[in-house]
Amino acid sequence: MTKSVPEITLNDGLVIPVIGLGTYAIKGNQGANAIKHAVDELGYRLIDTAYNYENEGTVGEAIRRSTVSREELLITSKLPGRYQPYDKAVTAIHESLYRAQLDYYDLYLIHWPNPKQDLYVEAWQALLDAKKDGLIRSIGVCNFLPEHLERLEKETGVKPSMNQIELHPFFNQEEQRKWHELNGVVTQSWSPLARANEVLQHATLQKIAEQHHKSISQVILRWHYQLGAVSIPKSSSPERQLENISIFDFALNEEEMNTISALTKPNGRINNQDPAVYEEF
Numbered sequence: 001m002t003k004s005v006p007e008i009t010l011n012d013g014l015v016i017p018v019i020g021l022g023t024y025a026i027k028g029n030q031g032a033n034a035i036k037h038a039v040d041e042l043g044y045r046l047i048d049t050a051y052n053y054e055n056e057g058t059v060g061e062a063i064r065r066s067t068v069s070r071e072e073l074l075i076t077s078k079l080p081g082r083y084q085p086y087d088k089a090v091t092a093i094h095e096s097l098y099r100a101q102l103d104y105y106d107l108y109l110i111h112w113p114n115p116k117q118d119l120y121v122e123a124w125q126a127l128l129d130a131k132k133d134g135l136i137r138s139i140g141v142c143n144f145l146p147e148h149l150e151r152l153e154k155e156t157g158v159k160p161s162m163n164q165i166e167l168h169p170f171f172n173q174e175e176q177r178k179w180h181e182l183n184g185v186v187t188q189s190w191s192p193l194a195r196a197n198e199v200l201q202h203a204t205l206q207k208i209a210e211q212h213h214k215s216i217s218q219v220i221l222r223w224h225y226q227l228g229a230v231s232i233p234k235s236s237s238p239e240r241q242l243e244n245i246s247i248f249d250f251a252l253n254e255e256e257m258n259t260i261s262a263l264t265k266p267n268g269r270i271n272n273q274d275p276a277v278y279e280e281f
């Protein structure tokens with residue numbers, strides 16, 4: 001039943017699958033087994049965690065329980081806002097690794113820019129140094145607006161490999177995605193299913209899903225893929241994990257893609273977390 005997932009190459013050469021597993025709130029013994037199932041039985045290879053999810057240990061345990069080798073997996077974690085000062089960032093990266101009992105992360109991202117705090121450039125410097133030290137293979141960010149991304153490049157000469165942003169049919173991020181594409185930064189979609197809110201009952205999506213004999217979730221995840229975005233749907237259910245990774249045997253036509261993109265709303269964010277003002281620590 002293991003699925004084969006297409007891959008995408010980041011601007012630093014790291015190759016990652018176009019669908020990964022989100023793990024927010026997947027914790028403990030049951031959580032480790034849920035992640036192991038996704039990896040061993042279904043073919044998930046990219047696993048997304050964060051220091052602030054307090055489940056890096058669960059992800060590490062899932063890796064140890066898995067029959068798939070560490071080298072075949074791509075593990076992402078993220079630096080919290082409160083650890084953006086350079087020295088604290090260095091310590092946090094070591095602690096992140098310790099919690100997961102890993103020697104390296106494949107991807108490590110700054111979790112939020114926190115522009116009022118204005119420390120993300122030094123956090124970036126810490127990620128750059130950790131990469132040089134072999135603790136991280138690829139470095140990126142989450143929730144960075146073009147102005148934040150431009151500043152990183154201006155001050156350090158290095159652009160992130162990836163920007164993980166809120167992206168789903170109610171918030172399609174057209175401008176931000178365009179910027180990424182022009183600048184060689186891969187878009188990764190967080191809450192790709194809008195946390196299973198009312199989008200999963202939308203009549204327009206239901207019609208498209210019926211035409212393809214797929215679920216609305218599969219249509220949405222296929223839309224992400226055809227937009228060129230890497231998605232990381234979270235599910236702790238084996239059935240839904242399978243559903244979410246089974247999207248490579250059909251295609252949406254241009255009209256369907258445009259119809260889904262047109263569901264976007266100016267205030268479509270799930271929790272109104274605008275990175276220009278919202279800060280998370």
Ligand SMILES: NC(=O)c1ccc[n+]([C@@H]2O[C@H](COP(=O)([O-])OP(=O)(O)OC[C@H]3O[C@@H](n4cnc5c(N)ncnc54)[C@H](OP(=O)(O)O)[C@@H]3O)[C@@H](O)[C@H]2O)c1
Pocket residue numbers: 021022023024025048049111142143164165189190191192193194195196200217218232233234235236237240241243244
């Ligand atoms: N960088 C950031 O700032 C940031 C912010 C938020 C999230 N993230 C990351 O992105 C990941 C995904 O986002 P998310 O967890 O917020 O939301 P999501 O993946 O859009 O949705 C997860 C919710 O949808 C349900 N679900 C999953 N597949 C389904 C399906 N096929 N049909 C019906 N329901 C389904 C899940 O329940 P079950 O588990 O019961 O299936 C869960 O309640 C997170 O887990 C986290 O790793 C990053």
